Amino acid sequence: MLKGLTLRELKDFFSAVGEKRFRGEQVFEWIYGHMVQSFDEMANIPKYLRKKMNVYCELNTLKLLNKQESPTTGTTKYIFETNDGHKIESVVIPDPKRTTLCISTQIGCPLDCQFCATGLMGYKRNLSAGEIFDQYLLASKDYTRSPITNIVYMGMGEPLLNFQNTLKSLQIFAEEKTRGISLKKITVSTAGIAPKIVELADSGIKVKLALSLHSLFEETRSKIMPITRKYSITENLEAVRYYAKQTGTRITFEYVLLKDINDREDDFHALVRLCKSLPCKLNVIPFNSIAHMFPQGIAGELRPSSKIRLDEFVRKLREKDITVTVRYTQGDDIAAACGQLAYKLEQKSNA
Structure with a gap:
């Protein structure tokens, strides 16, 4: 290949x-x-x-199996099939200032984050660097509304648990002969694999880093993100501080707002202390319920914070001069939340 x-x-x-x-x-x-x-x-x-x-030799790693486009937002979800028959997702998200492609790095995910549909698929395998790049190639050729300007490694899977292939794909994007995307326009998102954050910082590949934070309290975060039991919040915050210093980039913290779990006053004050301590911005994300996928345990109990609470939470953060973006869900009508559509198709193919 x-x-x-x-x-x-x-x-x-x-x-x-x-x-x-x-x-x-x-x-x-x-x-x-x-x-x-x-x-x-x-x-x-x-x-x-x-x-x-x-x-x-072989050249192509994926084929376009299915796509759905939201008539309201233009968000387009792609389902690609690998050469060994698995389904993965990519999503193109248009915006007045940019067009972002969200790509996957694994088939399924081993982390079992309780708010994420991909975890319900289980983990099948890592994607190759070619399969990671082919998502960009195929989406670029199909999506004709506007050129893709940004890439986020934020789809199915944990990029830093597929470190070598993630890094190889970034090295490919870094070459002058590669079309269309600058490393400055690429963000790698992680649930918090502290040693690999440090390794990425030392790799010489300078991309933006996003940490899926969701709580600054160990007990709470461990319940919704079991990986916290292996890599604590303290370890991860030390790692992202190192990353920011080594690369000169601003860290993005992702924060899915969950009713009565991470939208309390204590959570607000903890976020303020963190955001004042290093160059960063905060993406607050309304929870996209996965109840229709019938999850068990705490995943089935999660609920979004009310619109009133979300607006208040964001307003108070901004009053503290913290850069906050509210990432409203685009594509509810096409199951655009990570893993939802691929999960359905994978279930059908296994039936």
């Missing part, structure tokens, strides 16, 4: 099979710059080499 190889790896590959190293650079540009979907489109590659690649 050639897609997913970095520039250096492609040069090494062609050298190893007896070709000139510059063939790797040419093929890289065709795959990631021109975003071709067949070897026959690689016009400056000799015919004999294209024929060999058709016989011995």
